[in-house]
């Protein structure tokens with residue numbers, strides 16, 4: 001490995017967006033390096049690196065936004081973003097650092113959209129603008145610091161630039177679906193994107209998406225958990241109108257996607273394949289989180305029931321990783337973000353048509369998360385547990401009602417399908433939490449334990465085990 005690759009191998013596992021945590025990195029290889037912007041001699045450069053991280057014989061691609069400056073010229077406020085000092089592409093030693101924190105570089109990055117030049121041999125990095133859109137440079141980008149799989153920069157009240165971290169060849173579904181929905185009041189308007197031709201791949205790969213910023217909005221996770229907190233503190237709290245409205249908006253977005261993009265019906269053989277994929281994910285998660293294994297037989301039963309369902313299941317493009325953190329609420333109503341799907345799954349698989357009930361299941365899981373997460377690590381208090389679960393139940397029901405009212409398939413009439421999707425999502429979450437936020441692992445594990453403990457959806461609880469509240 002080169003000096004820079006050695007430095008990246010140490011830095012990478014500490015990044016929130018690195019999805020291979022917990023598995024030692026054996027090798028880092030820089031596949032491509034593009035100088036995207038340069039502030040001139042003595043000033044900073046912004047390099048976009050595509051790197052391959054080798055772990056246990058598997059290799060994953062990531063995008064790194066690398067700042068570089070002459071040694072000892074890193075401003076004190078950027079000191080904590082330093083990765084090290086090394087030669088970049090054989091030149092003089094430079095200090096390299098995480099460019100997303102550098103106001104000078106983030107400002108120049110947005111400016112590149114206004115000049116439209118290409119970078120690299122044969123223009124292998126392109127800044128693209130949607131027809132009819134004029135992008136105006138507006139100063140530095142503010143780095144969002146939330147629990148993210150990618151890295152987003154907010155430019156004033158105008159734009160958000162999301163750089164995708166884990167790269168899979170092809171157009172990112174976030175770009176595809178936002179373009180298909182462009183003009184809808186329920187999404188942030190896409191303005192442009194950055195793409196590159198990765199070595200060995202003909203189709204361009206999306207590196208970043210530029211969207212309009214939705215001002216004065218709060219994300220659904222914050223709104224929901226504040227509501228649960230109020231309730232657990234003993235005060236009145238109701239979220240069900242918001243949940244119902246979110247259900248309606250979700251159904252409308254699904255209808256728009258079905259109108260704009262291909263649709264189909266899931267064949268019995270495809271349903272069996274899907275059930276196999278769920279079983280495979282369960283096996284992988286149980287190997288990594290042994291506590292899950294004791295519930296596996298009950299979860300498998302749900303998957304087997306799903307494989308036997310003989311009703312035709314409409315399929316279409318869907319959100320793919322739908323949860324309360326993917327929706328924001330300005331005054332005007334809910335807006336859906338991040339149509340990327342599950343970032344650890346290859347883009348080709350994420351582009352497959354799927355049942356919109358998968359998104360419904362994702363959001364239902366999220367109501368359980370919002371209810372469960374405040375109680376994790378607390379001493380068991382039956383009253384609080386009951387209140388939290390009842391909150392989840394009420395909002396799950398309201399969301400489903402809203403979804404059906406908005407023209408979506410009535411989730412209540414597809415409980416077998418929903419149950420399998422909810423289990424599959426919860427299993428995904430077990431893996432996600434084990435790798436990224438081990439303190440949260442109990443949230444999906446407890447949902448699975450409750451749901452697998454024998455009470456079925458038809459007998460008064462849902463897959464995640466929240467009791468039905470009378471009335």
Ligand SMILES: Nc1ncnc2c1ncn2[C@@H]1O[C@H](COP(=O)(O)OP(=O)(O)O)[C@@H](O)[C@H]1O
Pocket residue numbers: 144146147148149150151152160162188211212213214215217219325326328337338340
């Ligand atoms: N267009 C936007 N307007 C306002 N806030 C946004 C916008 N896009 C993203 N955000 C904020 O950034 C957060 C992360 O964005 P998201 O697309 O979900 O990134 P990731 O794929 O890394 O999870 C969102 O939860 C939201 O708070």
Ligand SMILES: O=P(O)(O)O[C@H]1O[C@H](CO)[C@@H](O[C@H]2O[C@H](CO)[C@@H](O)[C@H](O)[C@H]2O)[C@H](O)[C@H]1O
Pocket residue numbers: 147148149150221321323324325326338342343362365366367369370429432
């Ligand atoms: O938003 P991302 O695309 O980065 O999605 C990943 O991270 C999410 C956490 O930020 C994770 O969502 C899980 O935790 C949420 C609370 O933080 C909860 O609302 C979701 O229901 C739960 O799945 C998501 O699974 C992961 O792909």
